[in-house]
Amino acid sequence: MHMSLFEVVGWHEGKVRMLDQRLLPDQEIYPEYSSAAEVAQAIRSMVIRGAPAIGCAAAFGVAVEAHRLAQAGVPAHWEEALMPGCQTLLESRPTAINLAWAIARMRQVIAAHPTPADLPARLLAEAEAIHREDIASCRAIGEHGASLIQPPDNRPLTIMTHCNAGALATAGYGTALGVIRSAHLAGKPIRVIACETRPYLQGARLTAWELVKEGIHTTLITDNMAGHLMSQGDIDLVVVGADRIAANGDTANKIGTYSHAVLANRNGIPFLVAAPISTIDLNTLRGSDIPIEERPADEVTHCLNQRIAAIGVHVRNPAFDVTPAELISALITERGIVRVPNREKIRGLFSK
Ligand code: MRU
Numbered sequence: 001m002h003m004s005l006f007e008v009v010g011w012h013e014g015k016v017r018m019l020d021q022r023l024l025p026d027q028e029i030y031p032e033y034s035s036a037a038e039v040a041q042a043i044r045s046m047v048i049r050g051a052p053a054i055g056c057a058a059a060f061g062v063a064v065e066a067h068r069l070a071q072a073g074v075p076a077h078w079e080e081a082l083m084p085g086c087q088t089l090l091e092s093r094p095t096a097i098n099l100a101w102a103i104a105r106m107r108q109v110i111a112a113h114p115t116p117a118d119l120p121a122r123l124l125a126e127a128e129a130i131h132r133e134d135i136a137s138c139r140a141i142g143e144h145g146a147s148l149i150q151p152p153d154n155r156p157l158t159i160m161t162h163c164n165a166g167a168l169a170t171a172g173y174g175t176a177l178g179v180i181r182s183a184h185l186a187g188k189p190i191r192v193i194a195c196e197t198r199p200y201l202q203g204a205r206l207t208a209w210e211l212v213k214e215g216i217h218t219t220l221i222t223d224n225m226a227g228h229l230m231s232q233g234d235i236d237l238v239v240v241g242a243d244r245i246a247a248n249g250d251t252a253n254k255i256g257t258y259s260h261a262v263l264a265n266r267n268g269i270p271f272l273v274a275a276p277i278s279t280i281d282l283n284t285l286r287g288s289d290i291p292i293e294e295r296p297a298d299e300v301t302h303c304l305n306q307r308i309a310a311i312g313v314h315v316r317n318p319a320f321d322v323t324p325a326e327l328i329s330a331l332i333t334e335r336g337i338v339r340v341p342n343r344e345k346i347r348g349l350f351s352k
Contacts, residue, residue: 004172005213009048009057010131011124016060018048021168025209028257036065036085043092043099046200050169051243052134055098058089062106066120074116082110088319090250094291095252095320096106096243102130134171137276138178140334145179145274146238148330148337149188156189156217157236160226163197163254164206165241165274172242175241175274177210179332184216192218193235195226197254197315223256230267238264239332242275249325249341250287251275258321261328270329277333280346287322295319 006028009018015032016039023029031047033039041062042048048057064079065085074080086103093099109126113119151157161182163169166177176179183190192211197203204220211218221229229235238260244252251257251273264271284290297315301307308314331341335352338345 006167006169008053008168008172009060010023011060011063011128014064016057016064018042019168020047021049021206022046024168024205024261033061034064035068036061036089039064040088040092043089049202050164050166050278051096051098051241052170053168054093054096055102055278056127056131056134056171057159058092058099059102059106059130061089062086062103062110063120063127066123070120076116078113078116078119079110079293093293094193095293096279098276098278099286101278101281105130127302131171133190134276134278135173137278137334138170138173138175139182140173141274141276141332142173142178144337145272145332146182146186146188146332148272149190149237150334151189156191158191158193158234160193160195160229160238161207162195162203162223162233162238162240162257162260164202164210166207166210168206168210169241170302174270174311175276175332176239177207179239179272179274180211180216181214184214189229190216192216193229194218194220195223195256195260196220197256198223199303200295200319201303202254223259226260227263230263230269235267235269237270237272239272239274242273242279242318244284244290245273245275245280245331245346246284246286246290247280247282247340247346248286248343249328249331249338249346250290251285251323251325251328251331252290252292252320253323255318255321258323260284261323265327271323271327272330272332273323273328274332277335277349280297280333280349282347282350287324290320290322292321293319
C-alpha cells in the first residue's frame with residue numbers, strides 16, 4: 001500500500017491545516033486556518049492549489065467556519081450564517097470546478113440539517129468524506145491509467161507531464177501523477193519528463209519534489225523544450241490533469257497544456273487527461289465557456305522574487321488554457337477510461 005509522505009490538507013485540533021506549497025521544495029511548513037475567509041485567502045494566494053485539493057480545502061473551510069460560528073452560540077439560521085463564508089470560498093479561484101462542486105456538497109448538508117447543534121460535526125464529517133473519496137478516486141484513476149502505460153521490451157517508457165497533478169494537487173496520490181505512481185508501483189519501467197511550468201513553476205518546484213522523493217526517475221525541462229524532444233522521439237506519452245472538463249470533453253488545465261496537446265498530436269504521441277468525475281462540469285457545455293483566471297502580472301515579470309522583465313512592460317497572465325476534446329486520446333477517471341472523449345461518452349460516465 002502506498003503511503004503519502006506528507007499531508008496536503010486536513011483537520012487538526014479544530015483548525016484546517018495545509019502544507020504551504022509556496023515554500024516548496026525548500027521548506028515543509030504547515031500553517032493552520034480558523035475561518036472560511038482565512039481558507040479562501042490561502043486558496044487565492046496558492047498556499048494550496050490543484051483542482052481537487054482546493055475542493056477539499058474549501059470543504060474544510062466551510063466546516064471550520066461552522067465551528068467558529070458555533071463558539072459564539074449556535075446560530076438560529078445556519079444557511080444565512082454560513083452563506084458569506086461559502087461565497088468567499090467560491091470566489092477564491094474561478095477555473096477549477098472542484099471548488100464549486102465541494103461547496104455544493106457542503107450546502108446540501110447545511111440545507112438538510114435536522115439538528116442545528118450537530119451541524120458543525122456533520123459538516124466536518126462531509127469534508128472528511130470528500131477528502132477520503134478523493135484519495136480513493138485518485139487510486140482508481142491510477143489503476144485504470146496504469147493499464148495504458150505499456151513500456152516496450154527494450155527500454156523504459158518516457159512520460160511527459162505538465163504542472164503538478166500529483167498528491168500535492170489532490171487529497172493525496174494524484175491524478176496524472178497517480179497514473180505514473182501506479183505504473184511505477186506495478187514495476188513498469190518508466191521515466192518522467194516534468195515541464196517546469198512557467199510562470200508559477202509547479203513542475204519544477206512541486207512535481208519534481210514529489211517524484212524525486214519517491215525515487216521515480218525524473219528529468220526537468222523548460223516548457224519550450226517539449227516540441228523538440230517530441231520531434232526527436234524522446235517522449236512516448238503525455239499525461240496531464242484537469243481543472244474543468246466541459247460536457248463535450250474540452251479540458252481546461254494549466255497554461256501550456258494546449259501547446260503540448262497540439263505538439264503531441266503533430267508528433268503522433270498519445271495525450272492523456274487524468275481527472276476525477278468531480279472535475280467534469282456538465283453545466284459548462286464547451287471549453288470556450290470555461291472562465292480562465294488571469295493572475296497578477298508580477299508572476300510573469302518576476303521569478304522567485306527577482307525582477308526579470310523591463311519595468312513598464314505590459315503583461316498577460318492567463319493561468320489556464322483549453323485543450324479541445326479532439327486532441328485528447330483518452331480521459332482516465334475513477335469510473336474507467338474514455339477514449340477520445342465526446343459529449344455522449346462523457347454523459348455515459350455519469351450513468352455508471
Ligand atoms: O494553478 P494551479 O497550480 O492550481 O493549477 C493546477 C493545475 O492546472 C493542475 O494540472 C490541475 O488542477 C489538476 S490537479 C490534479
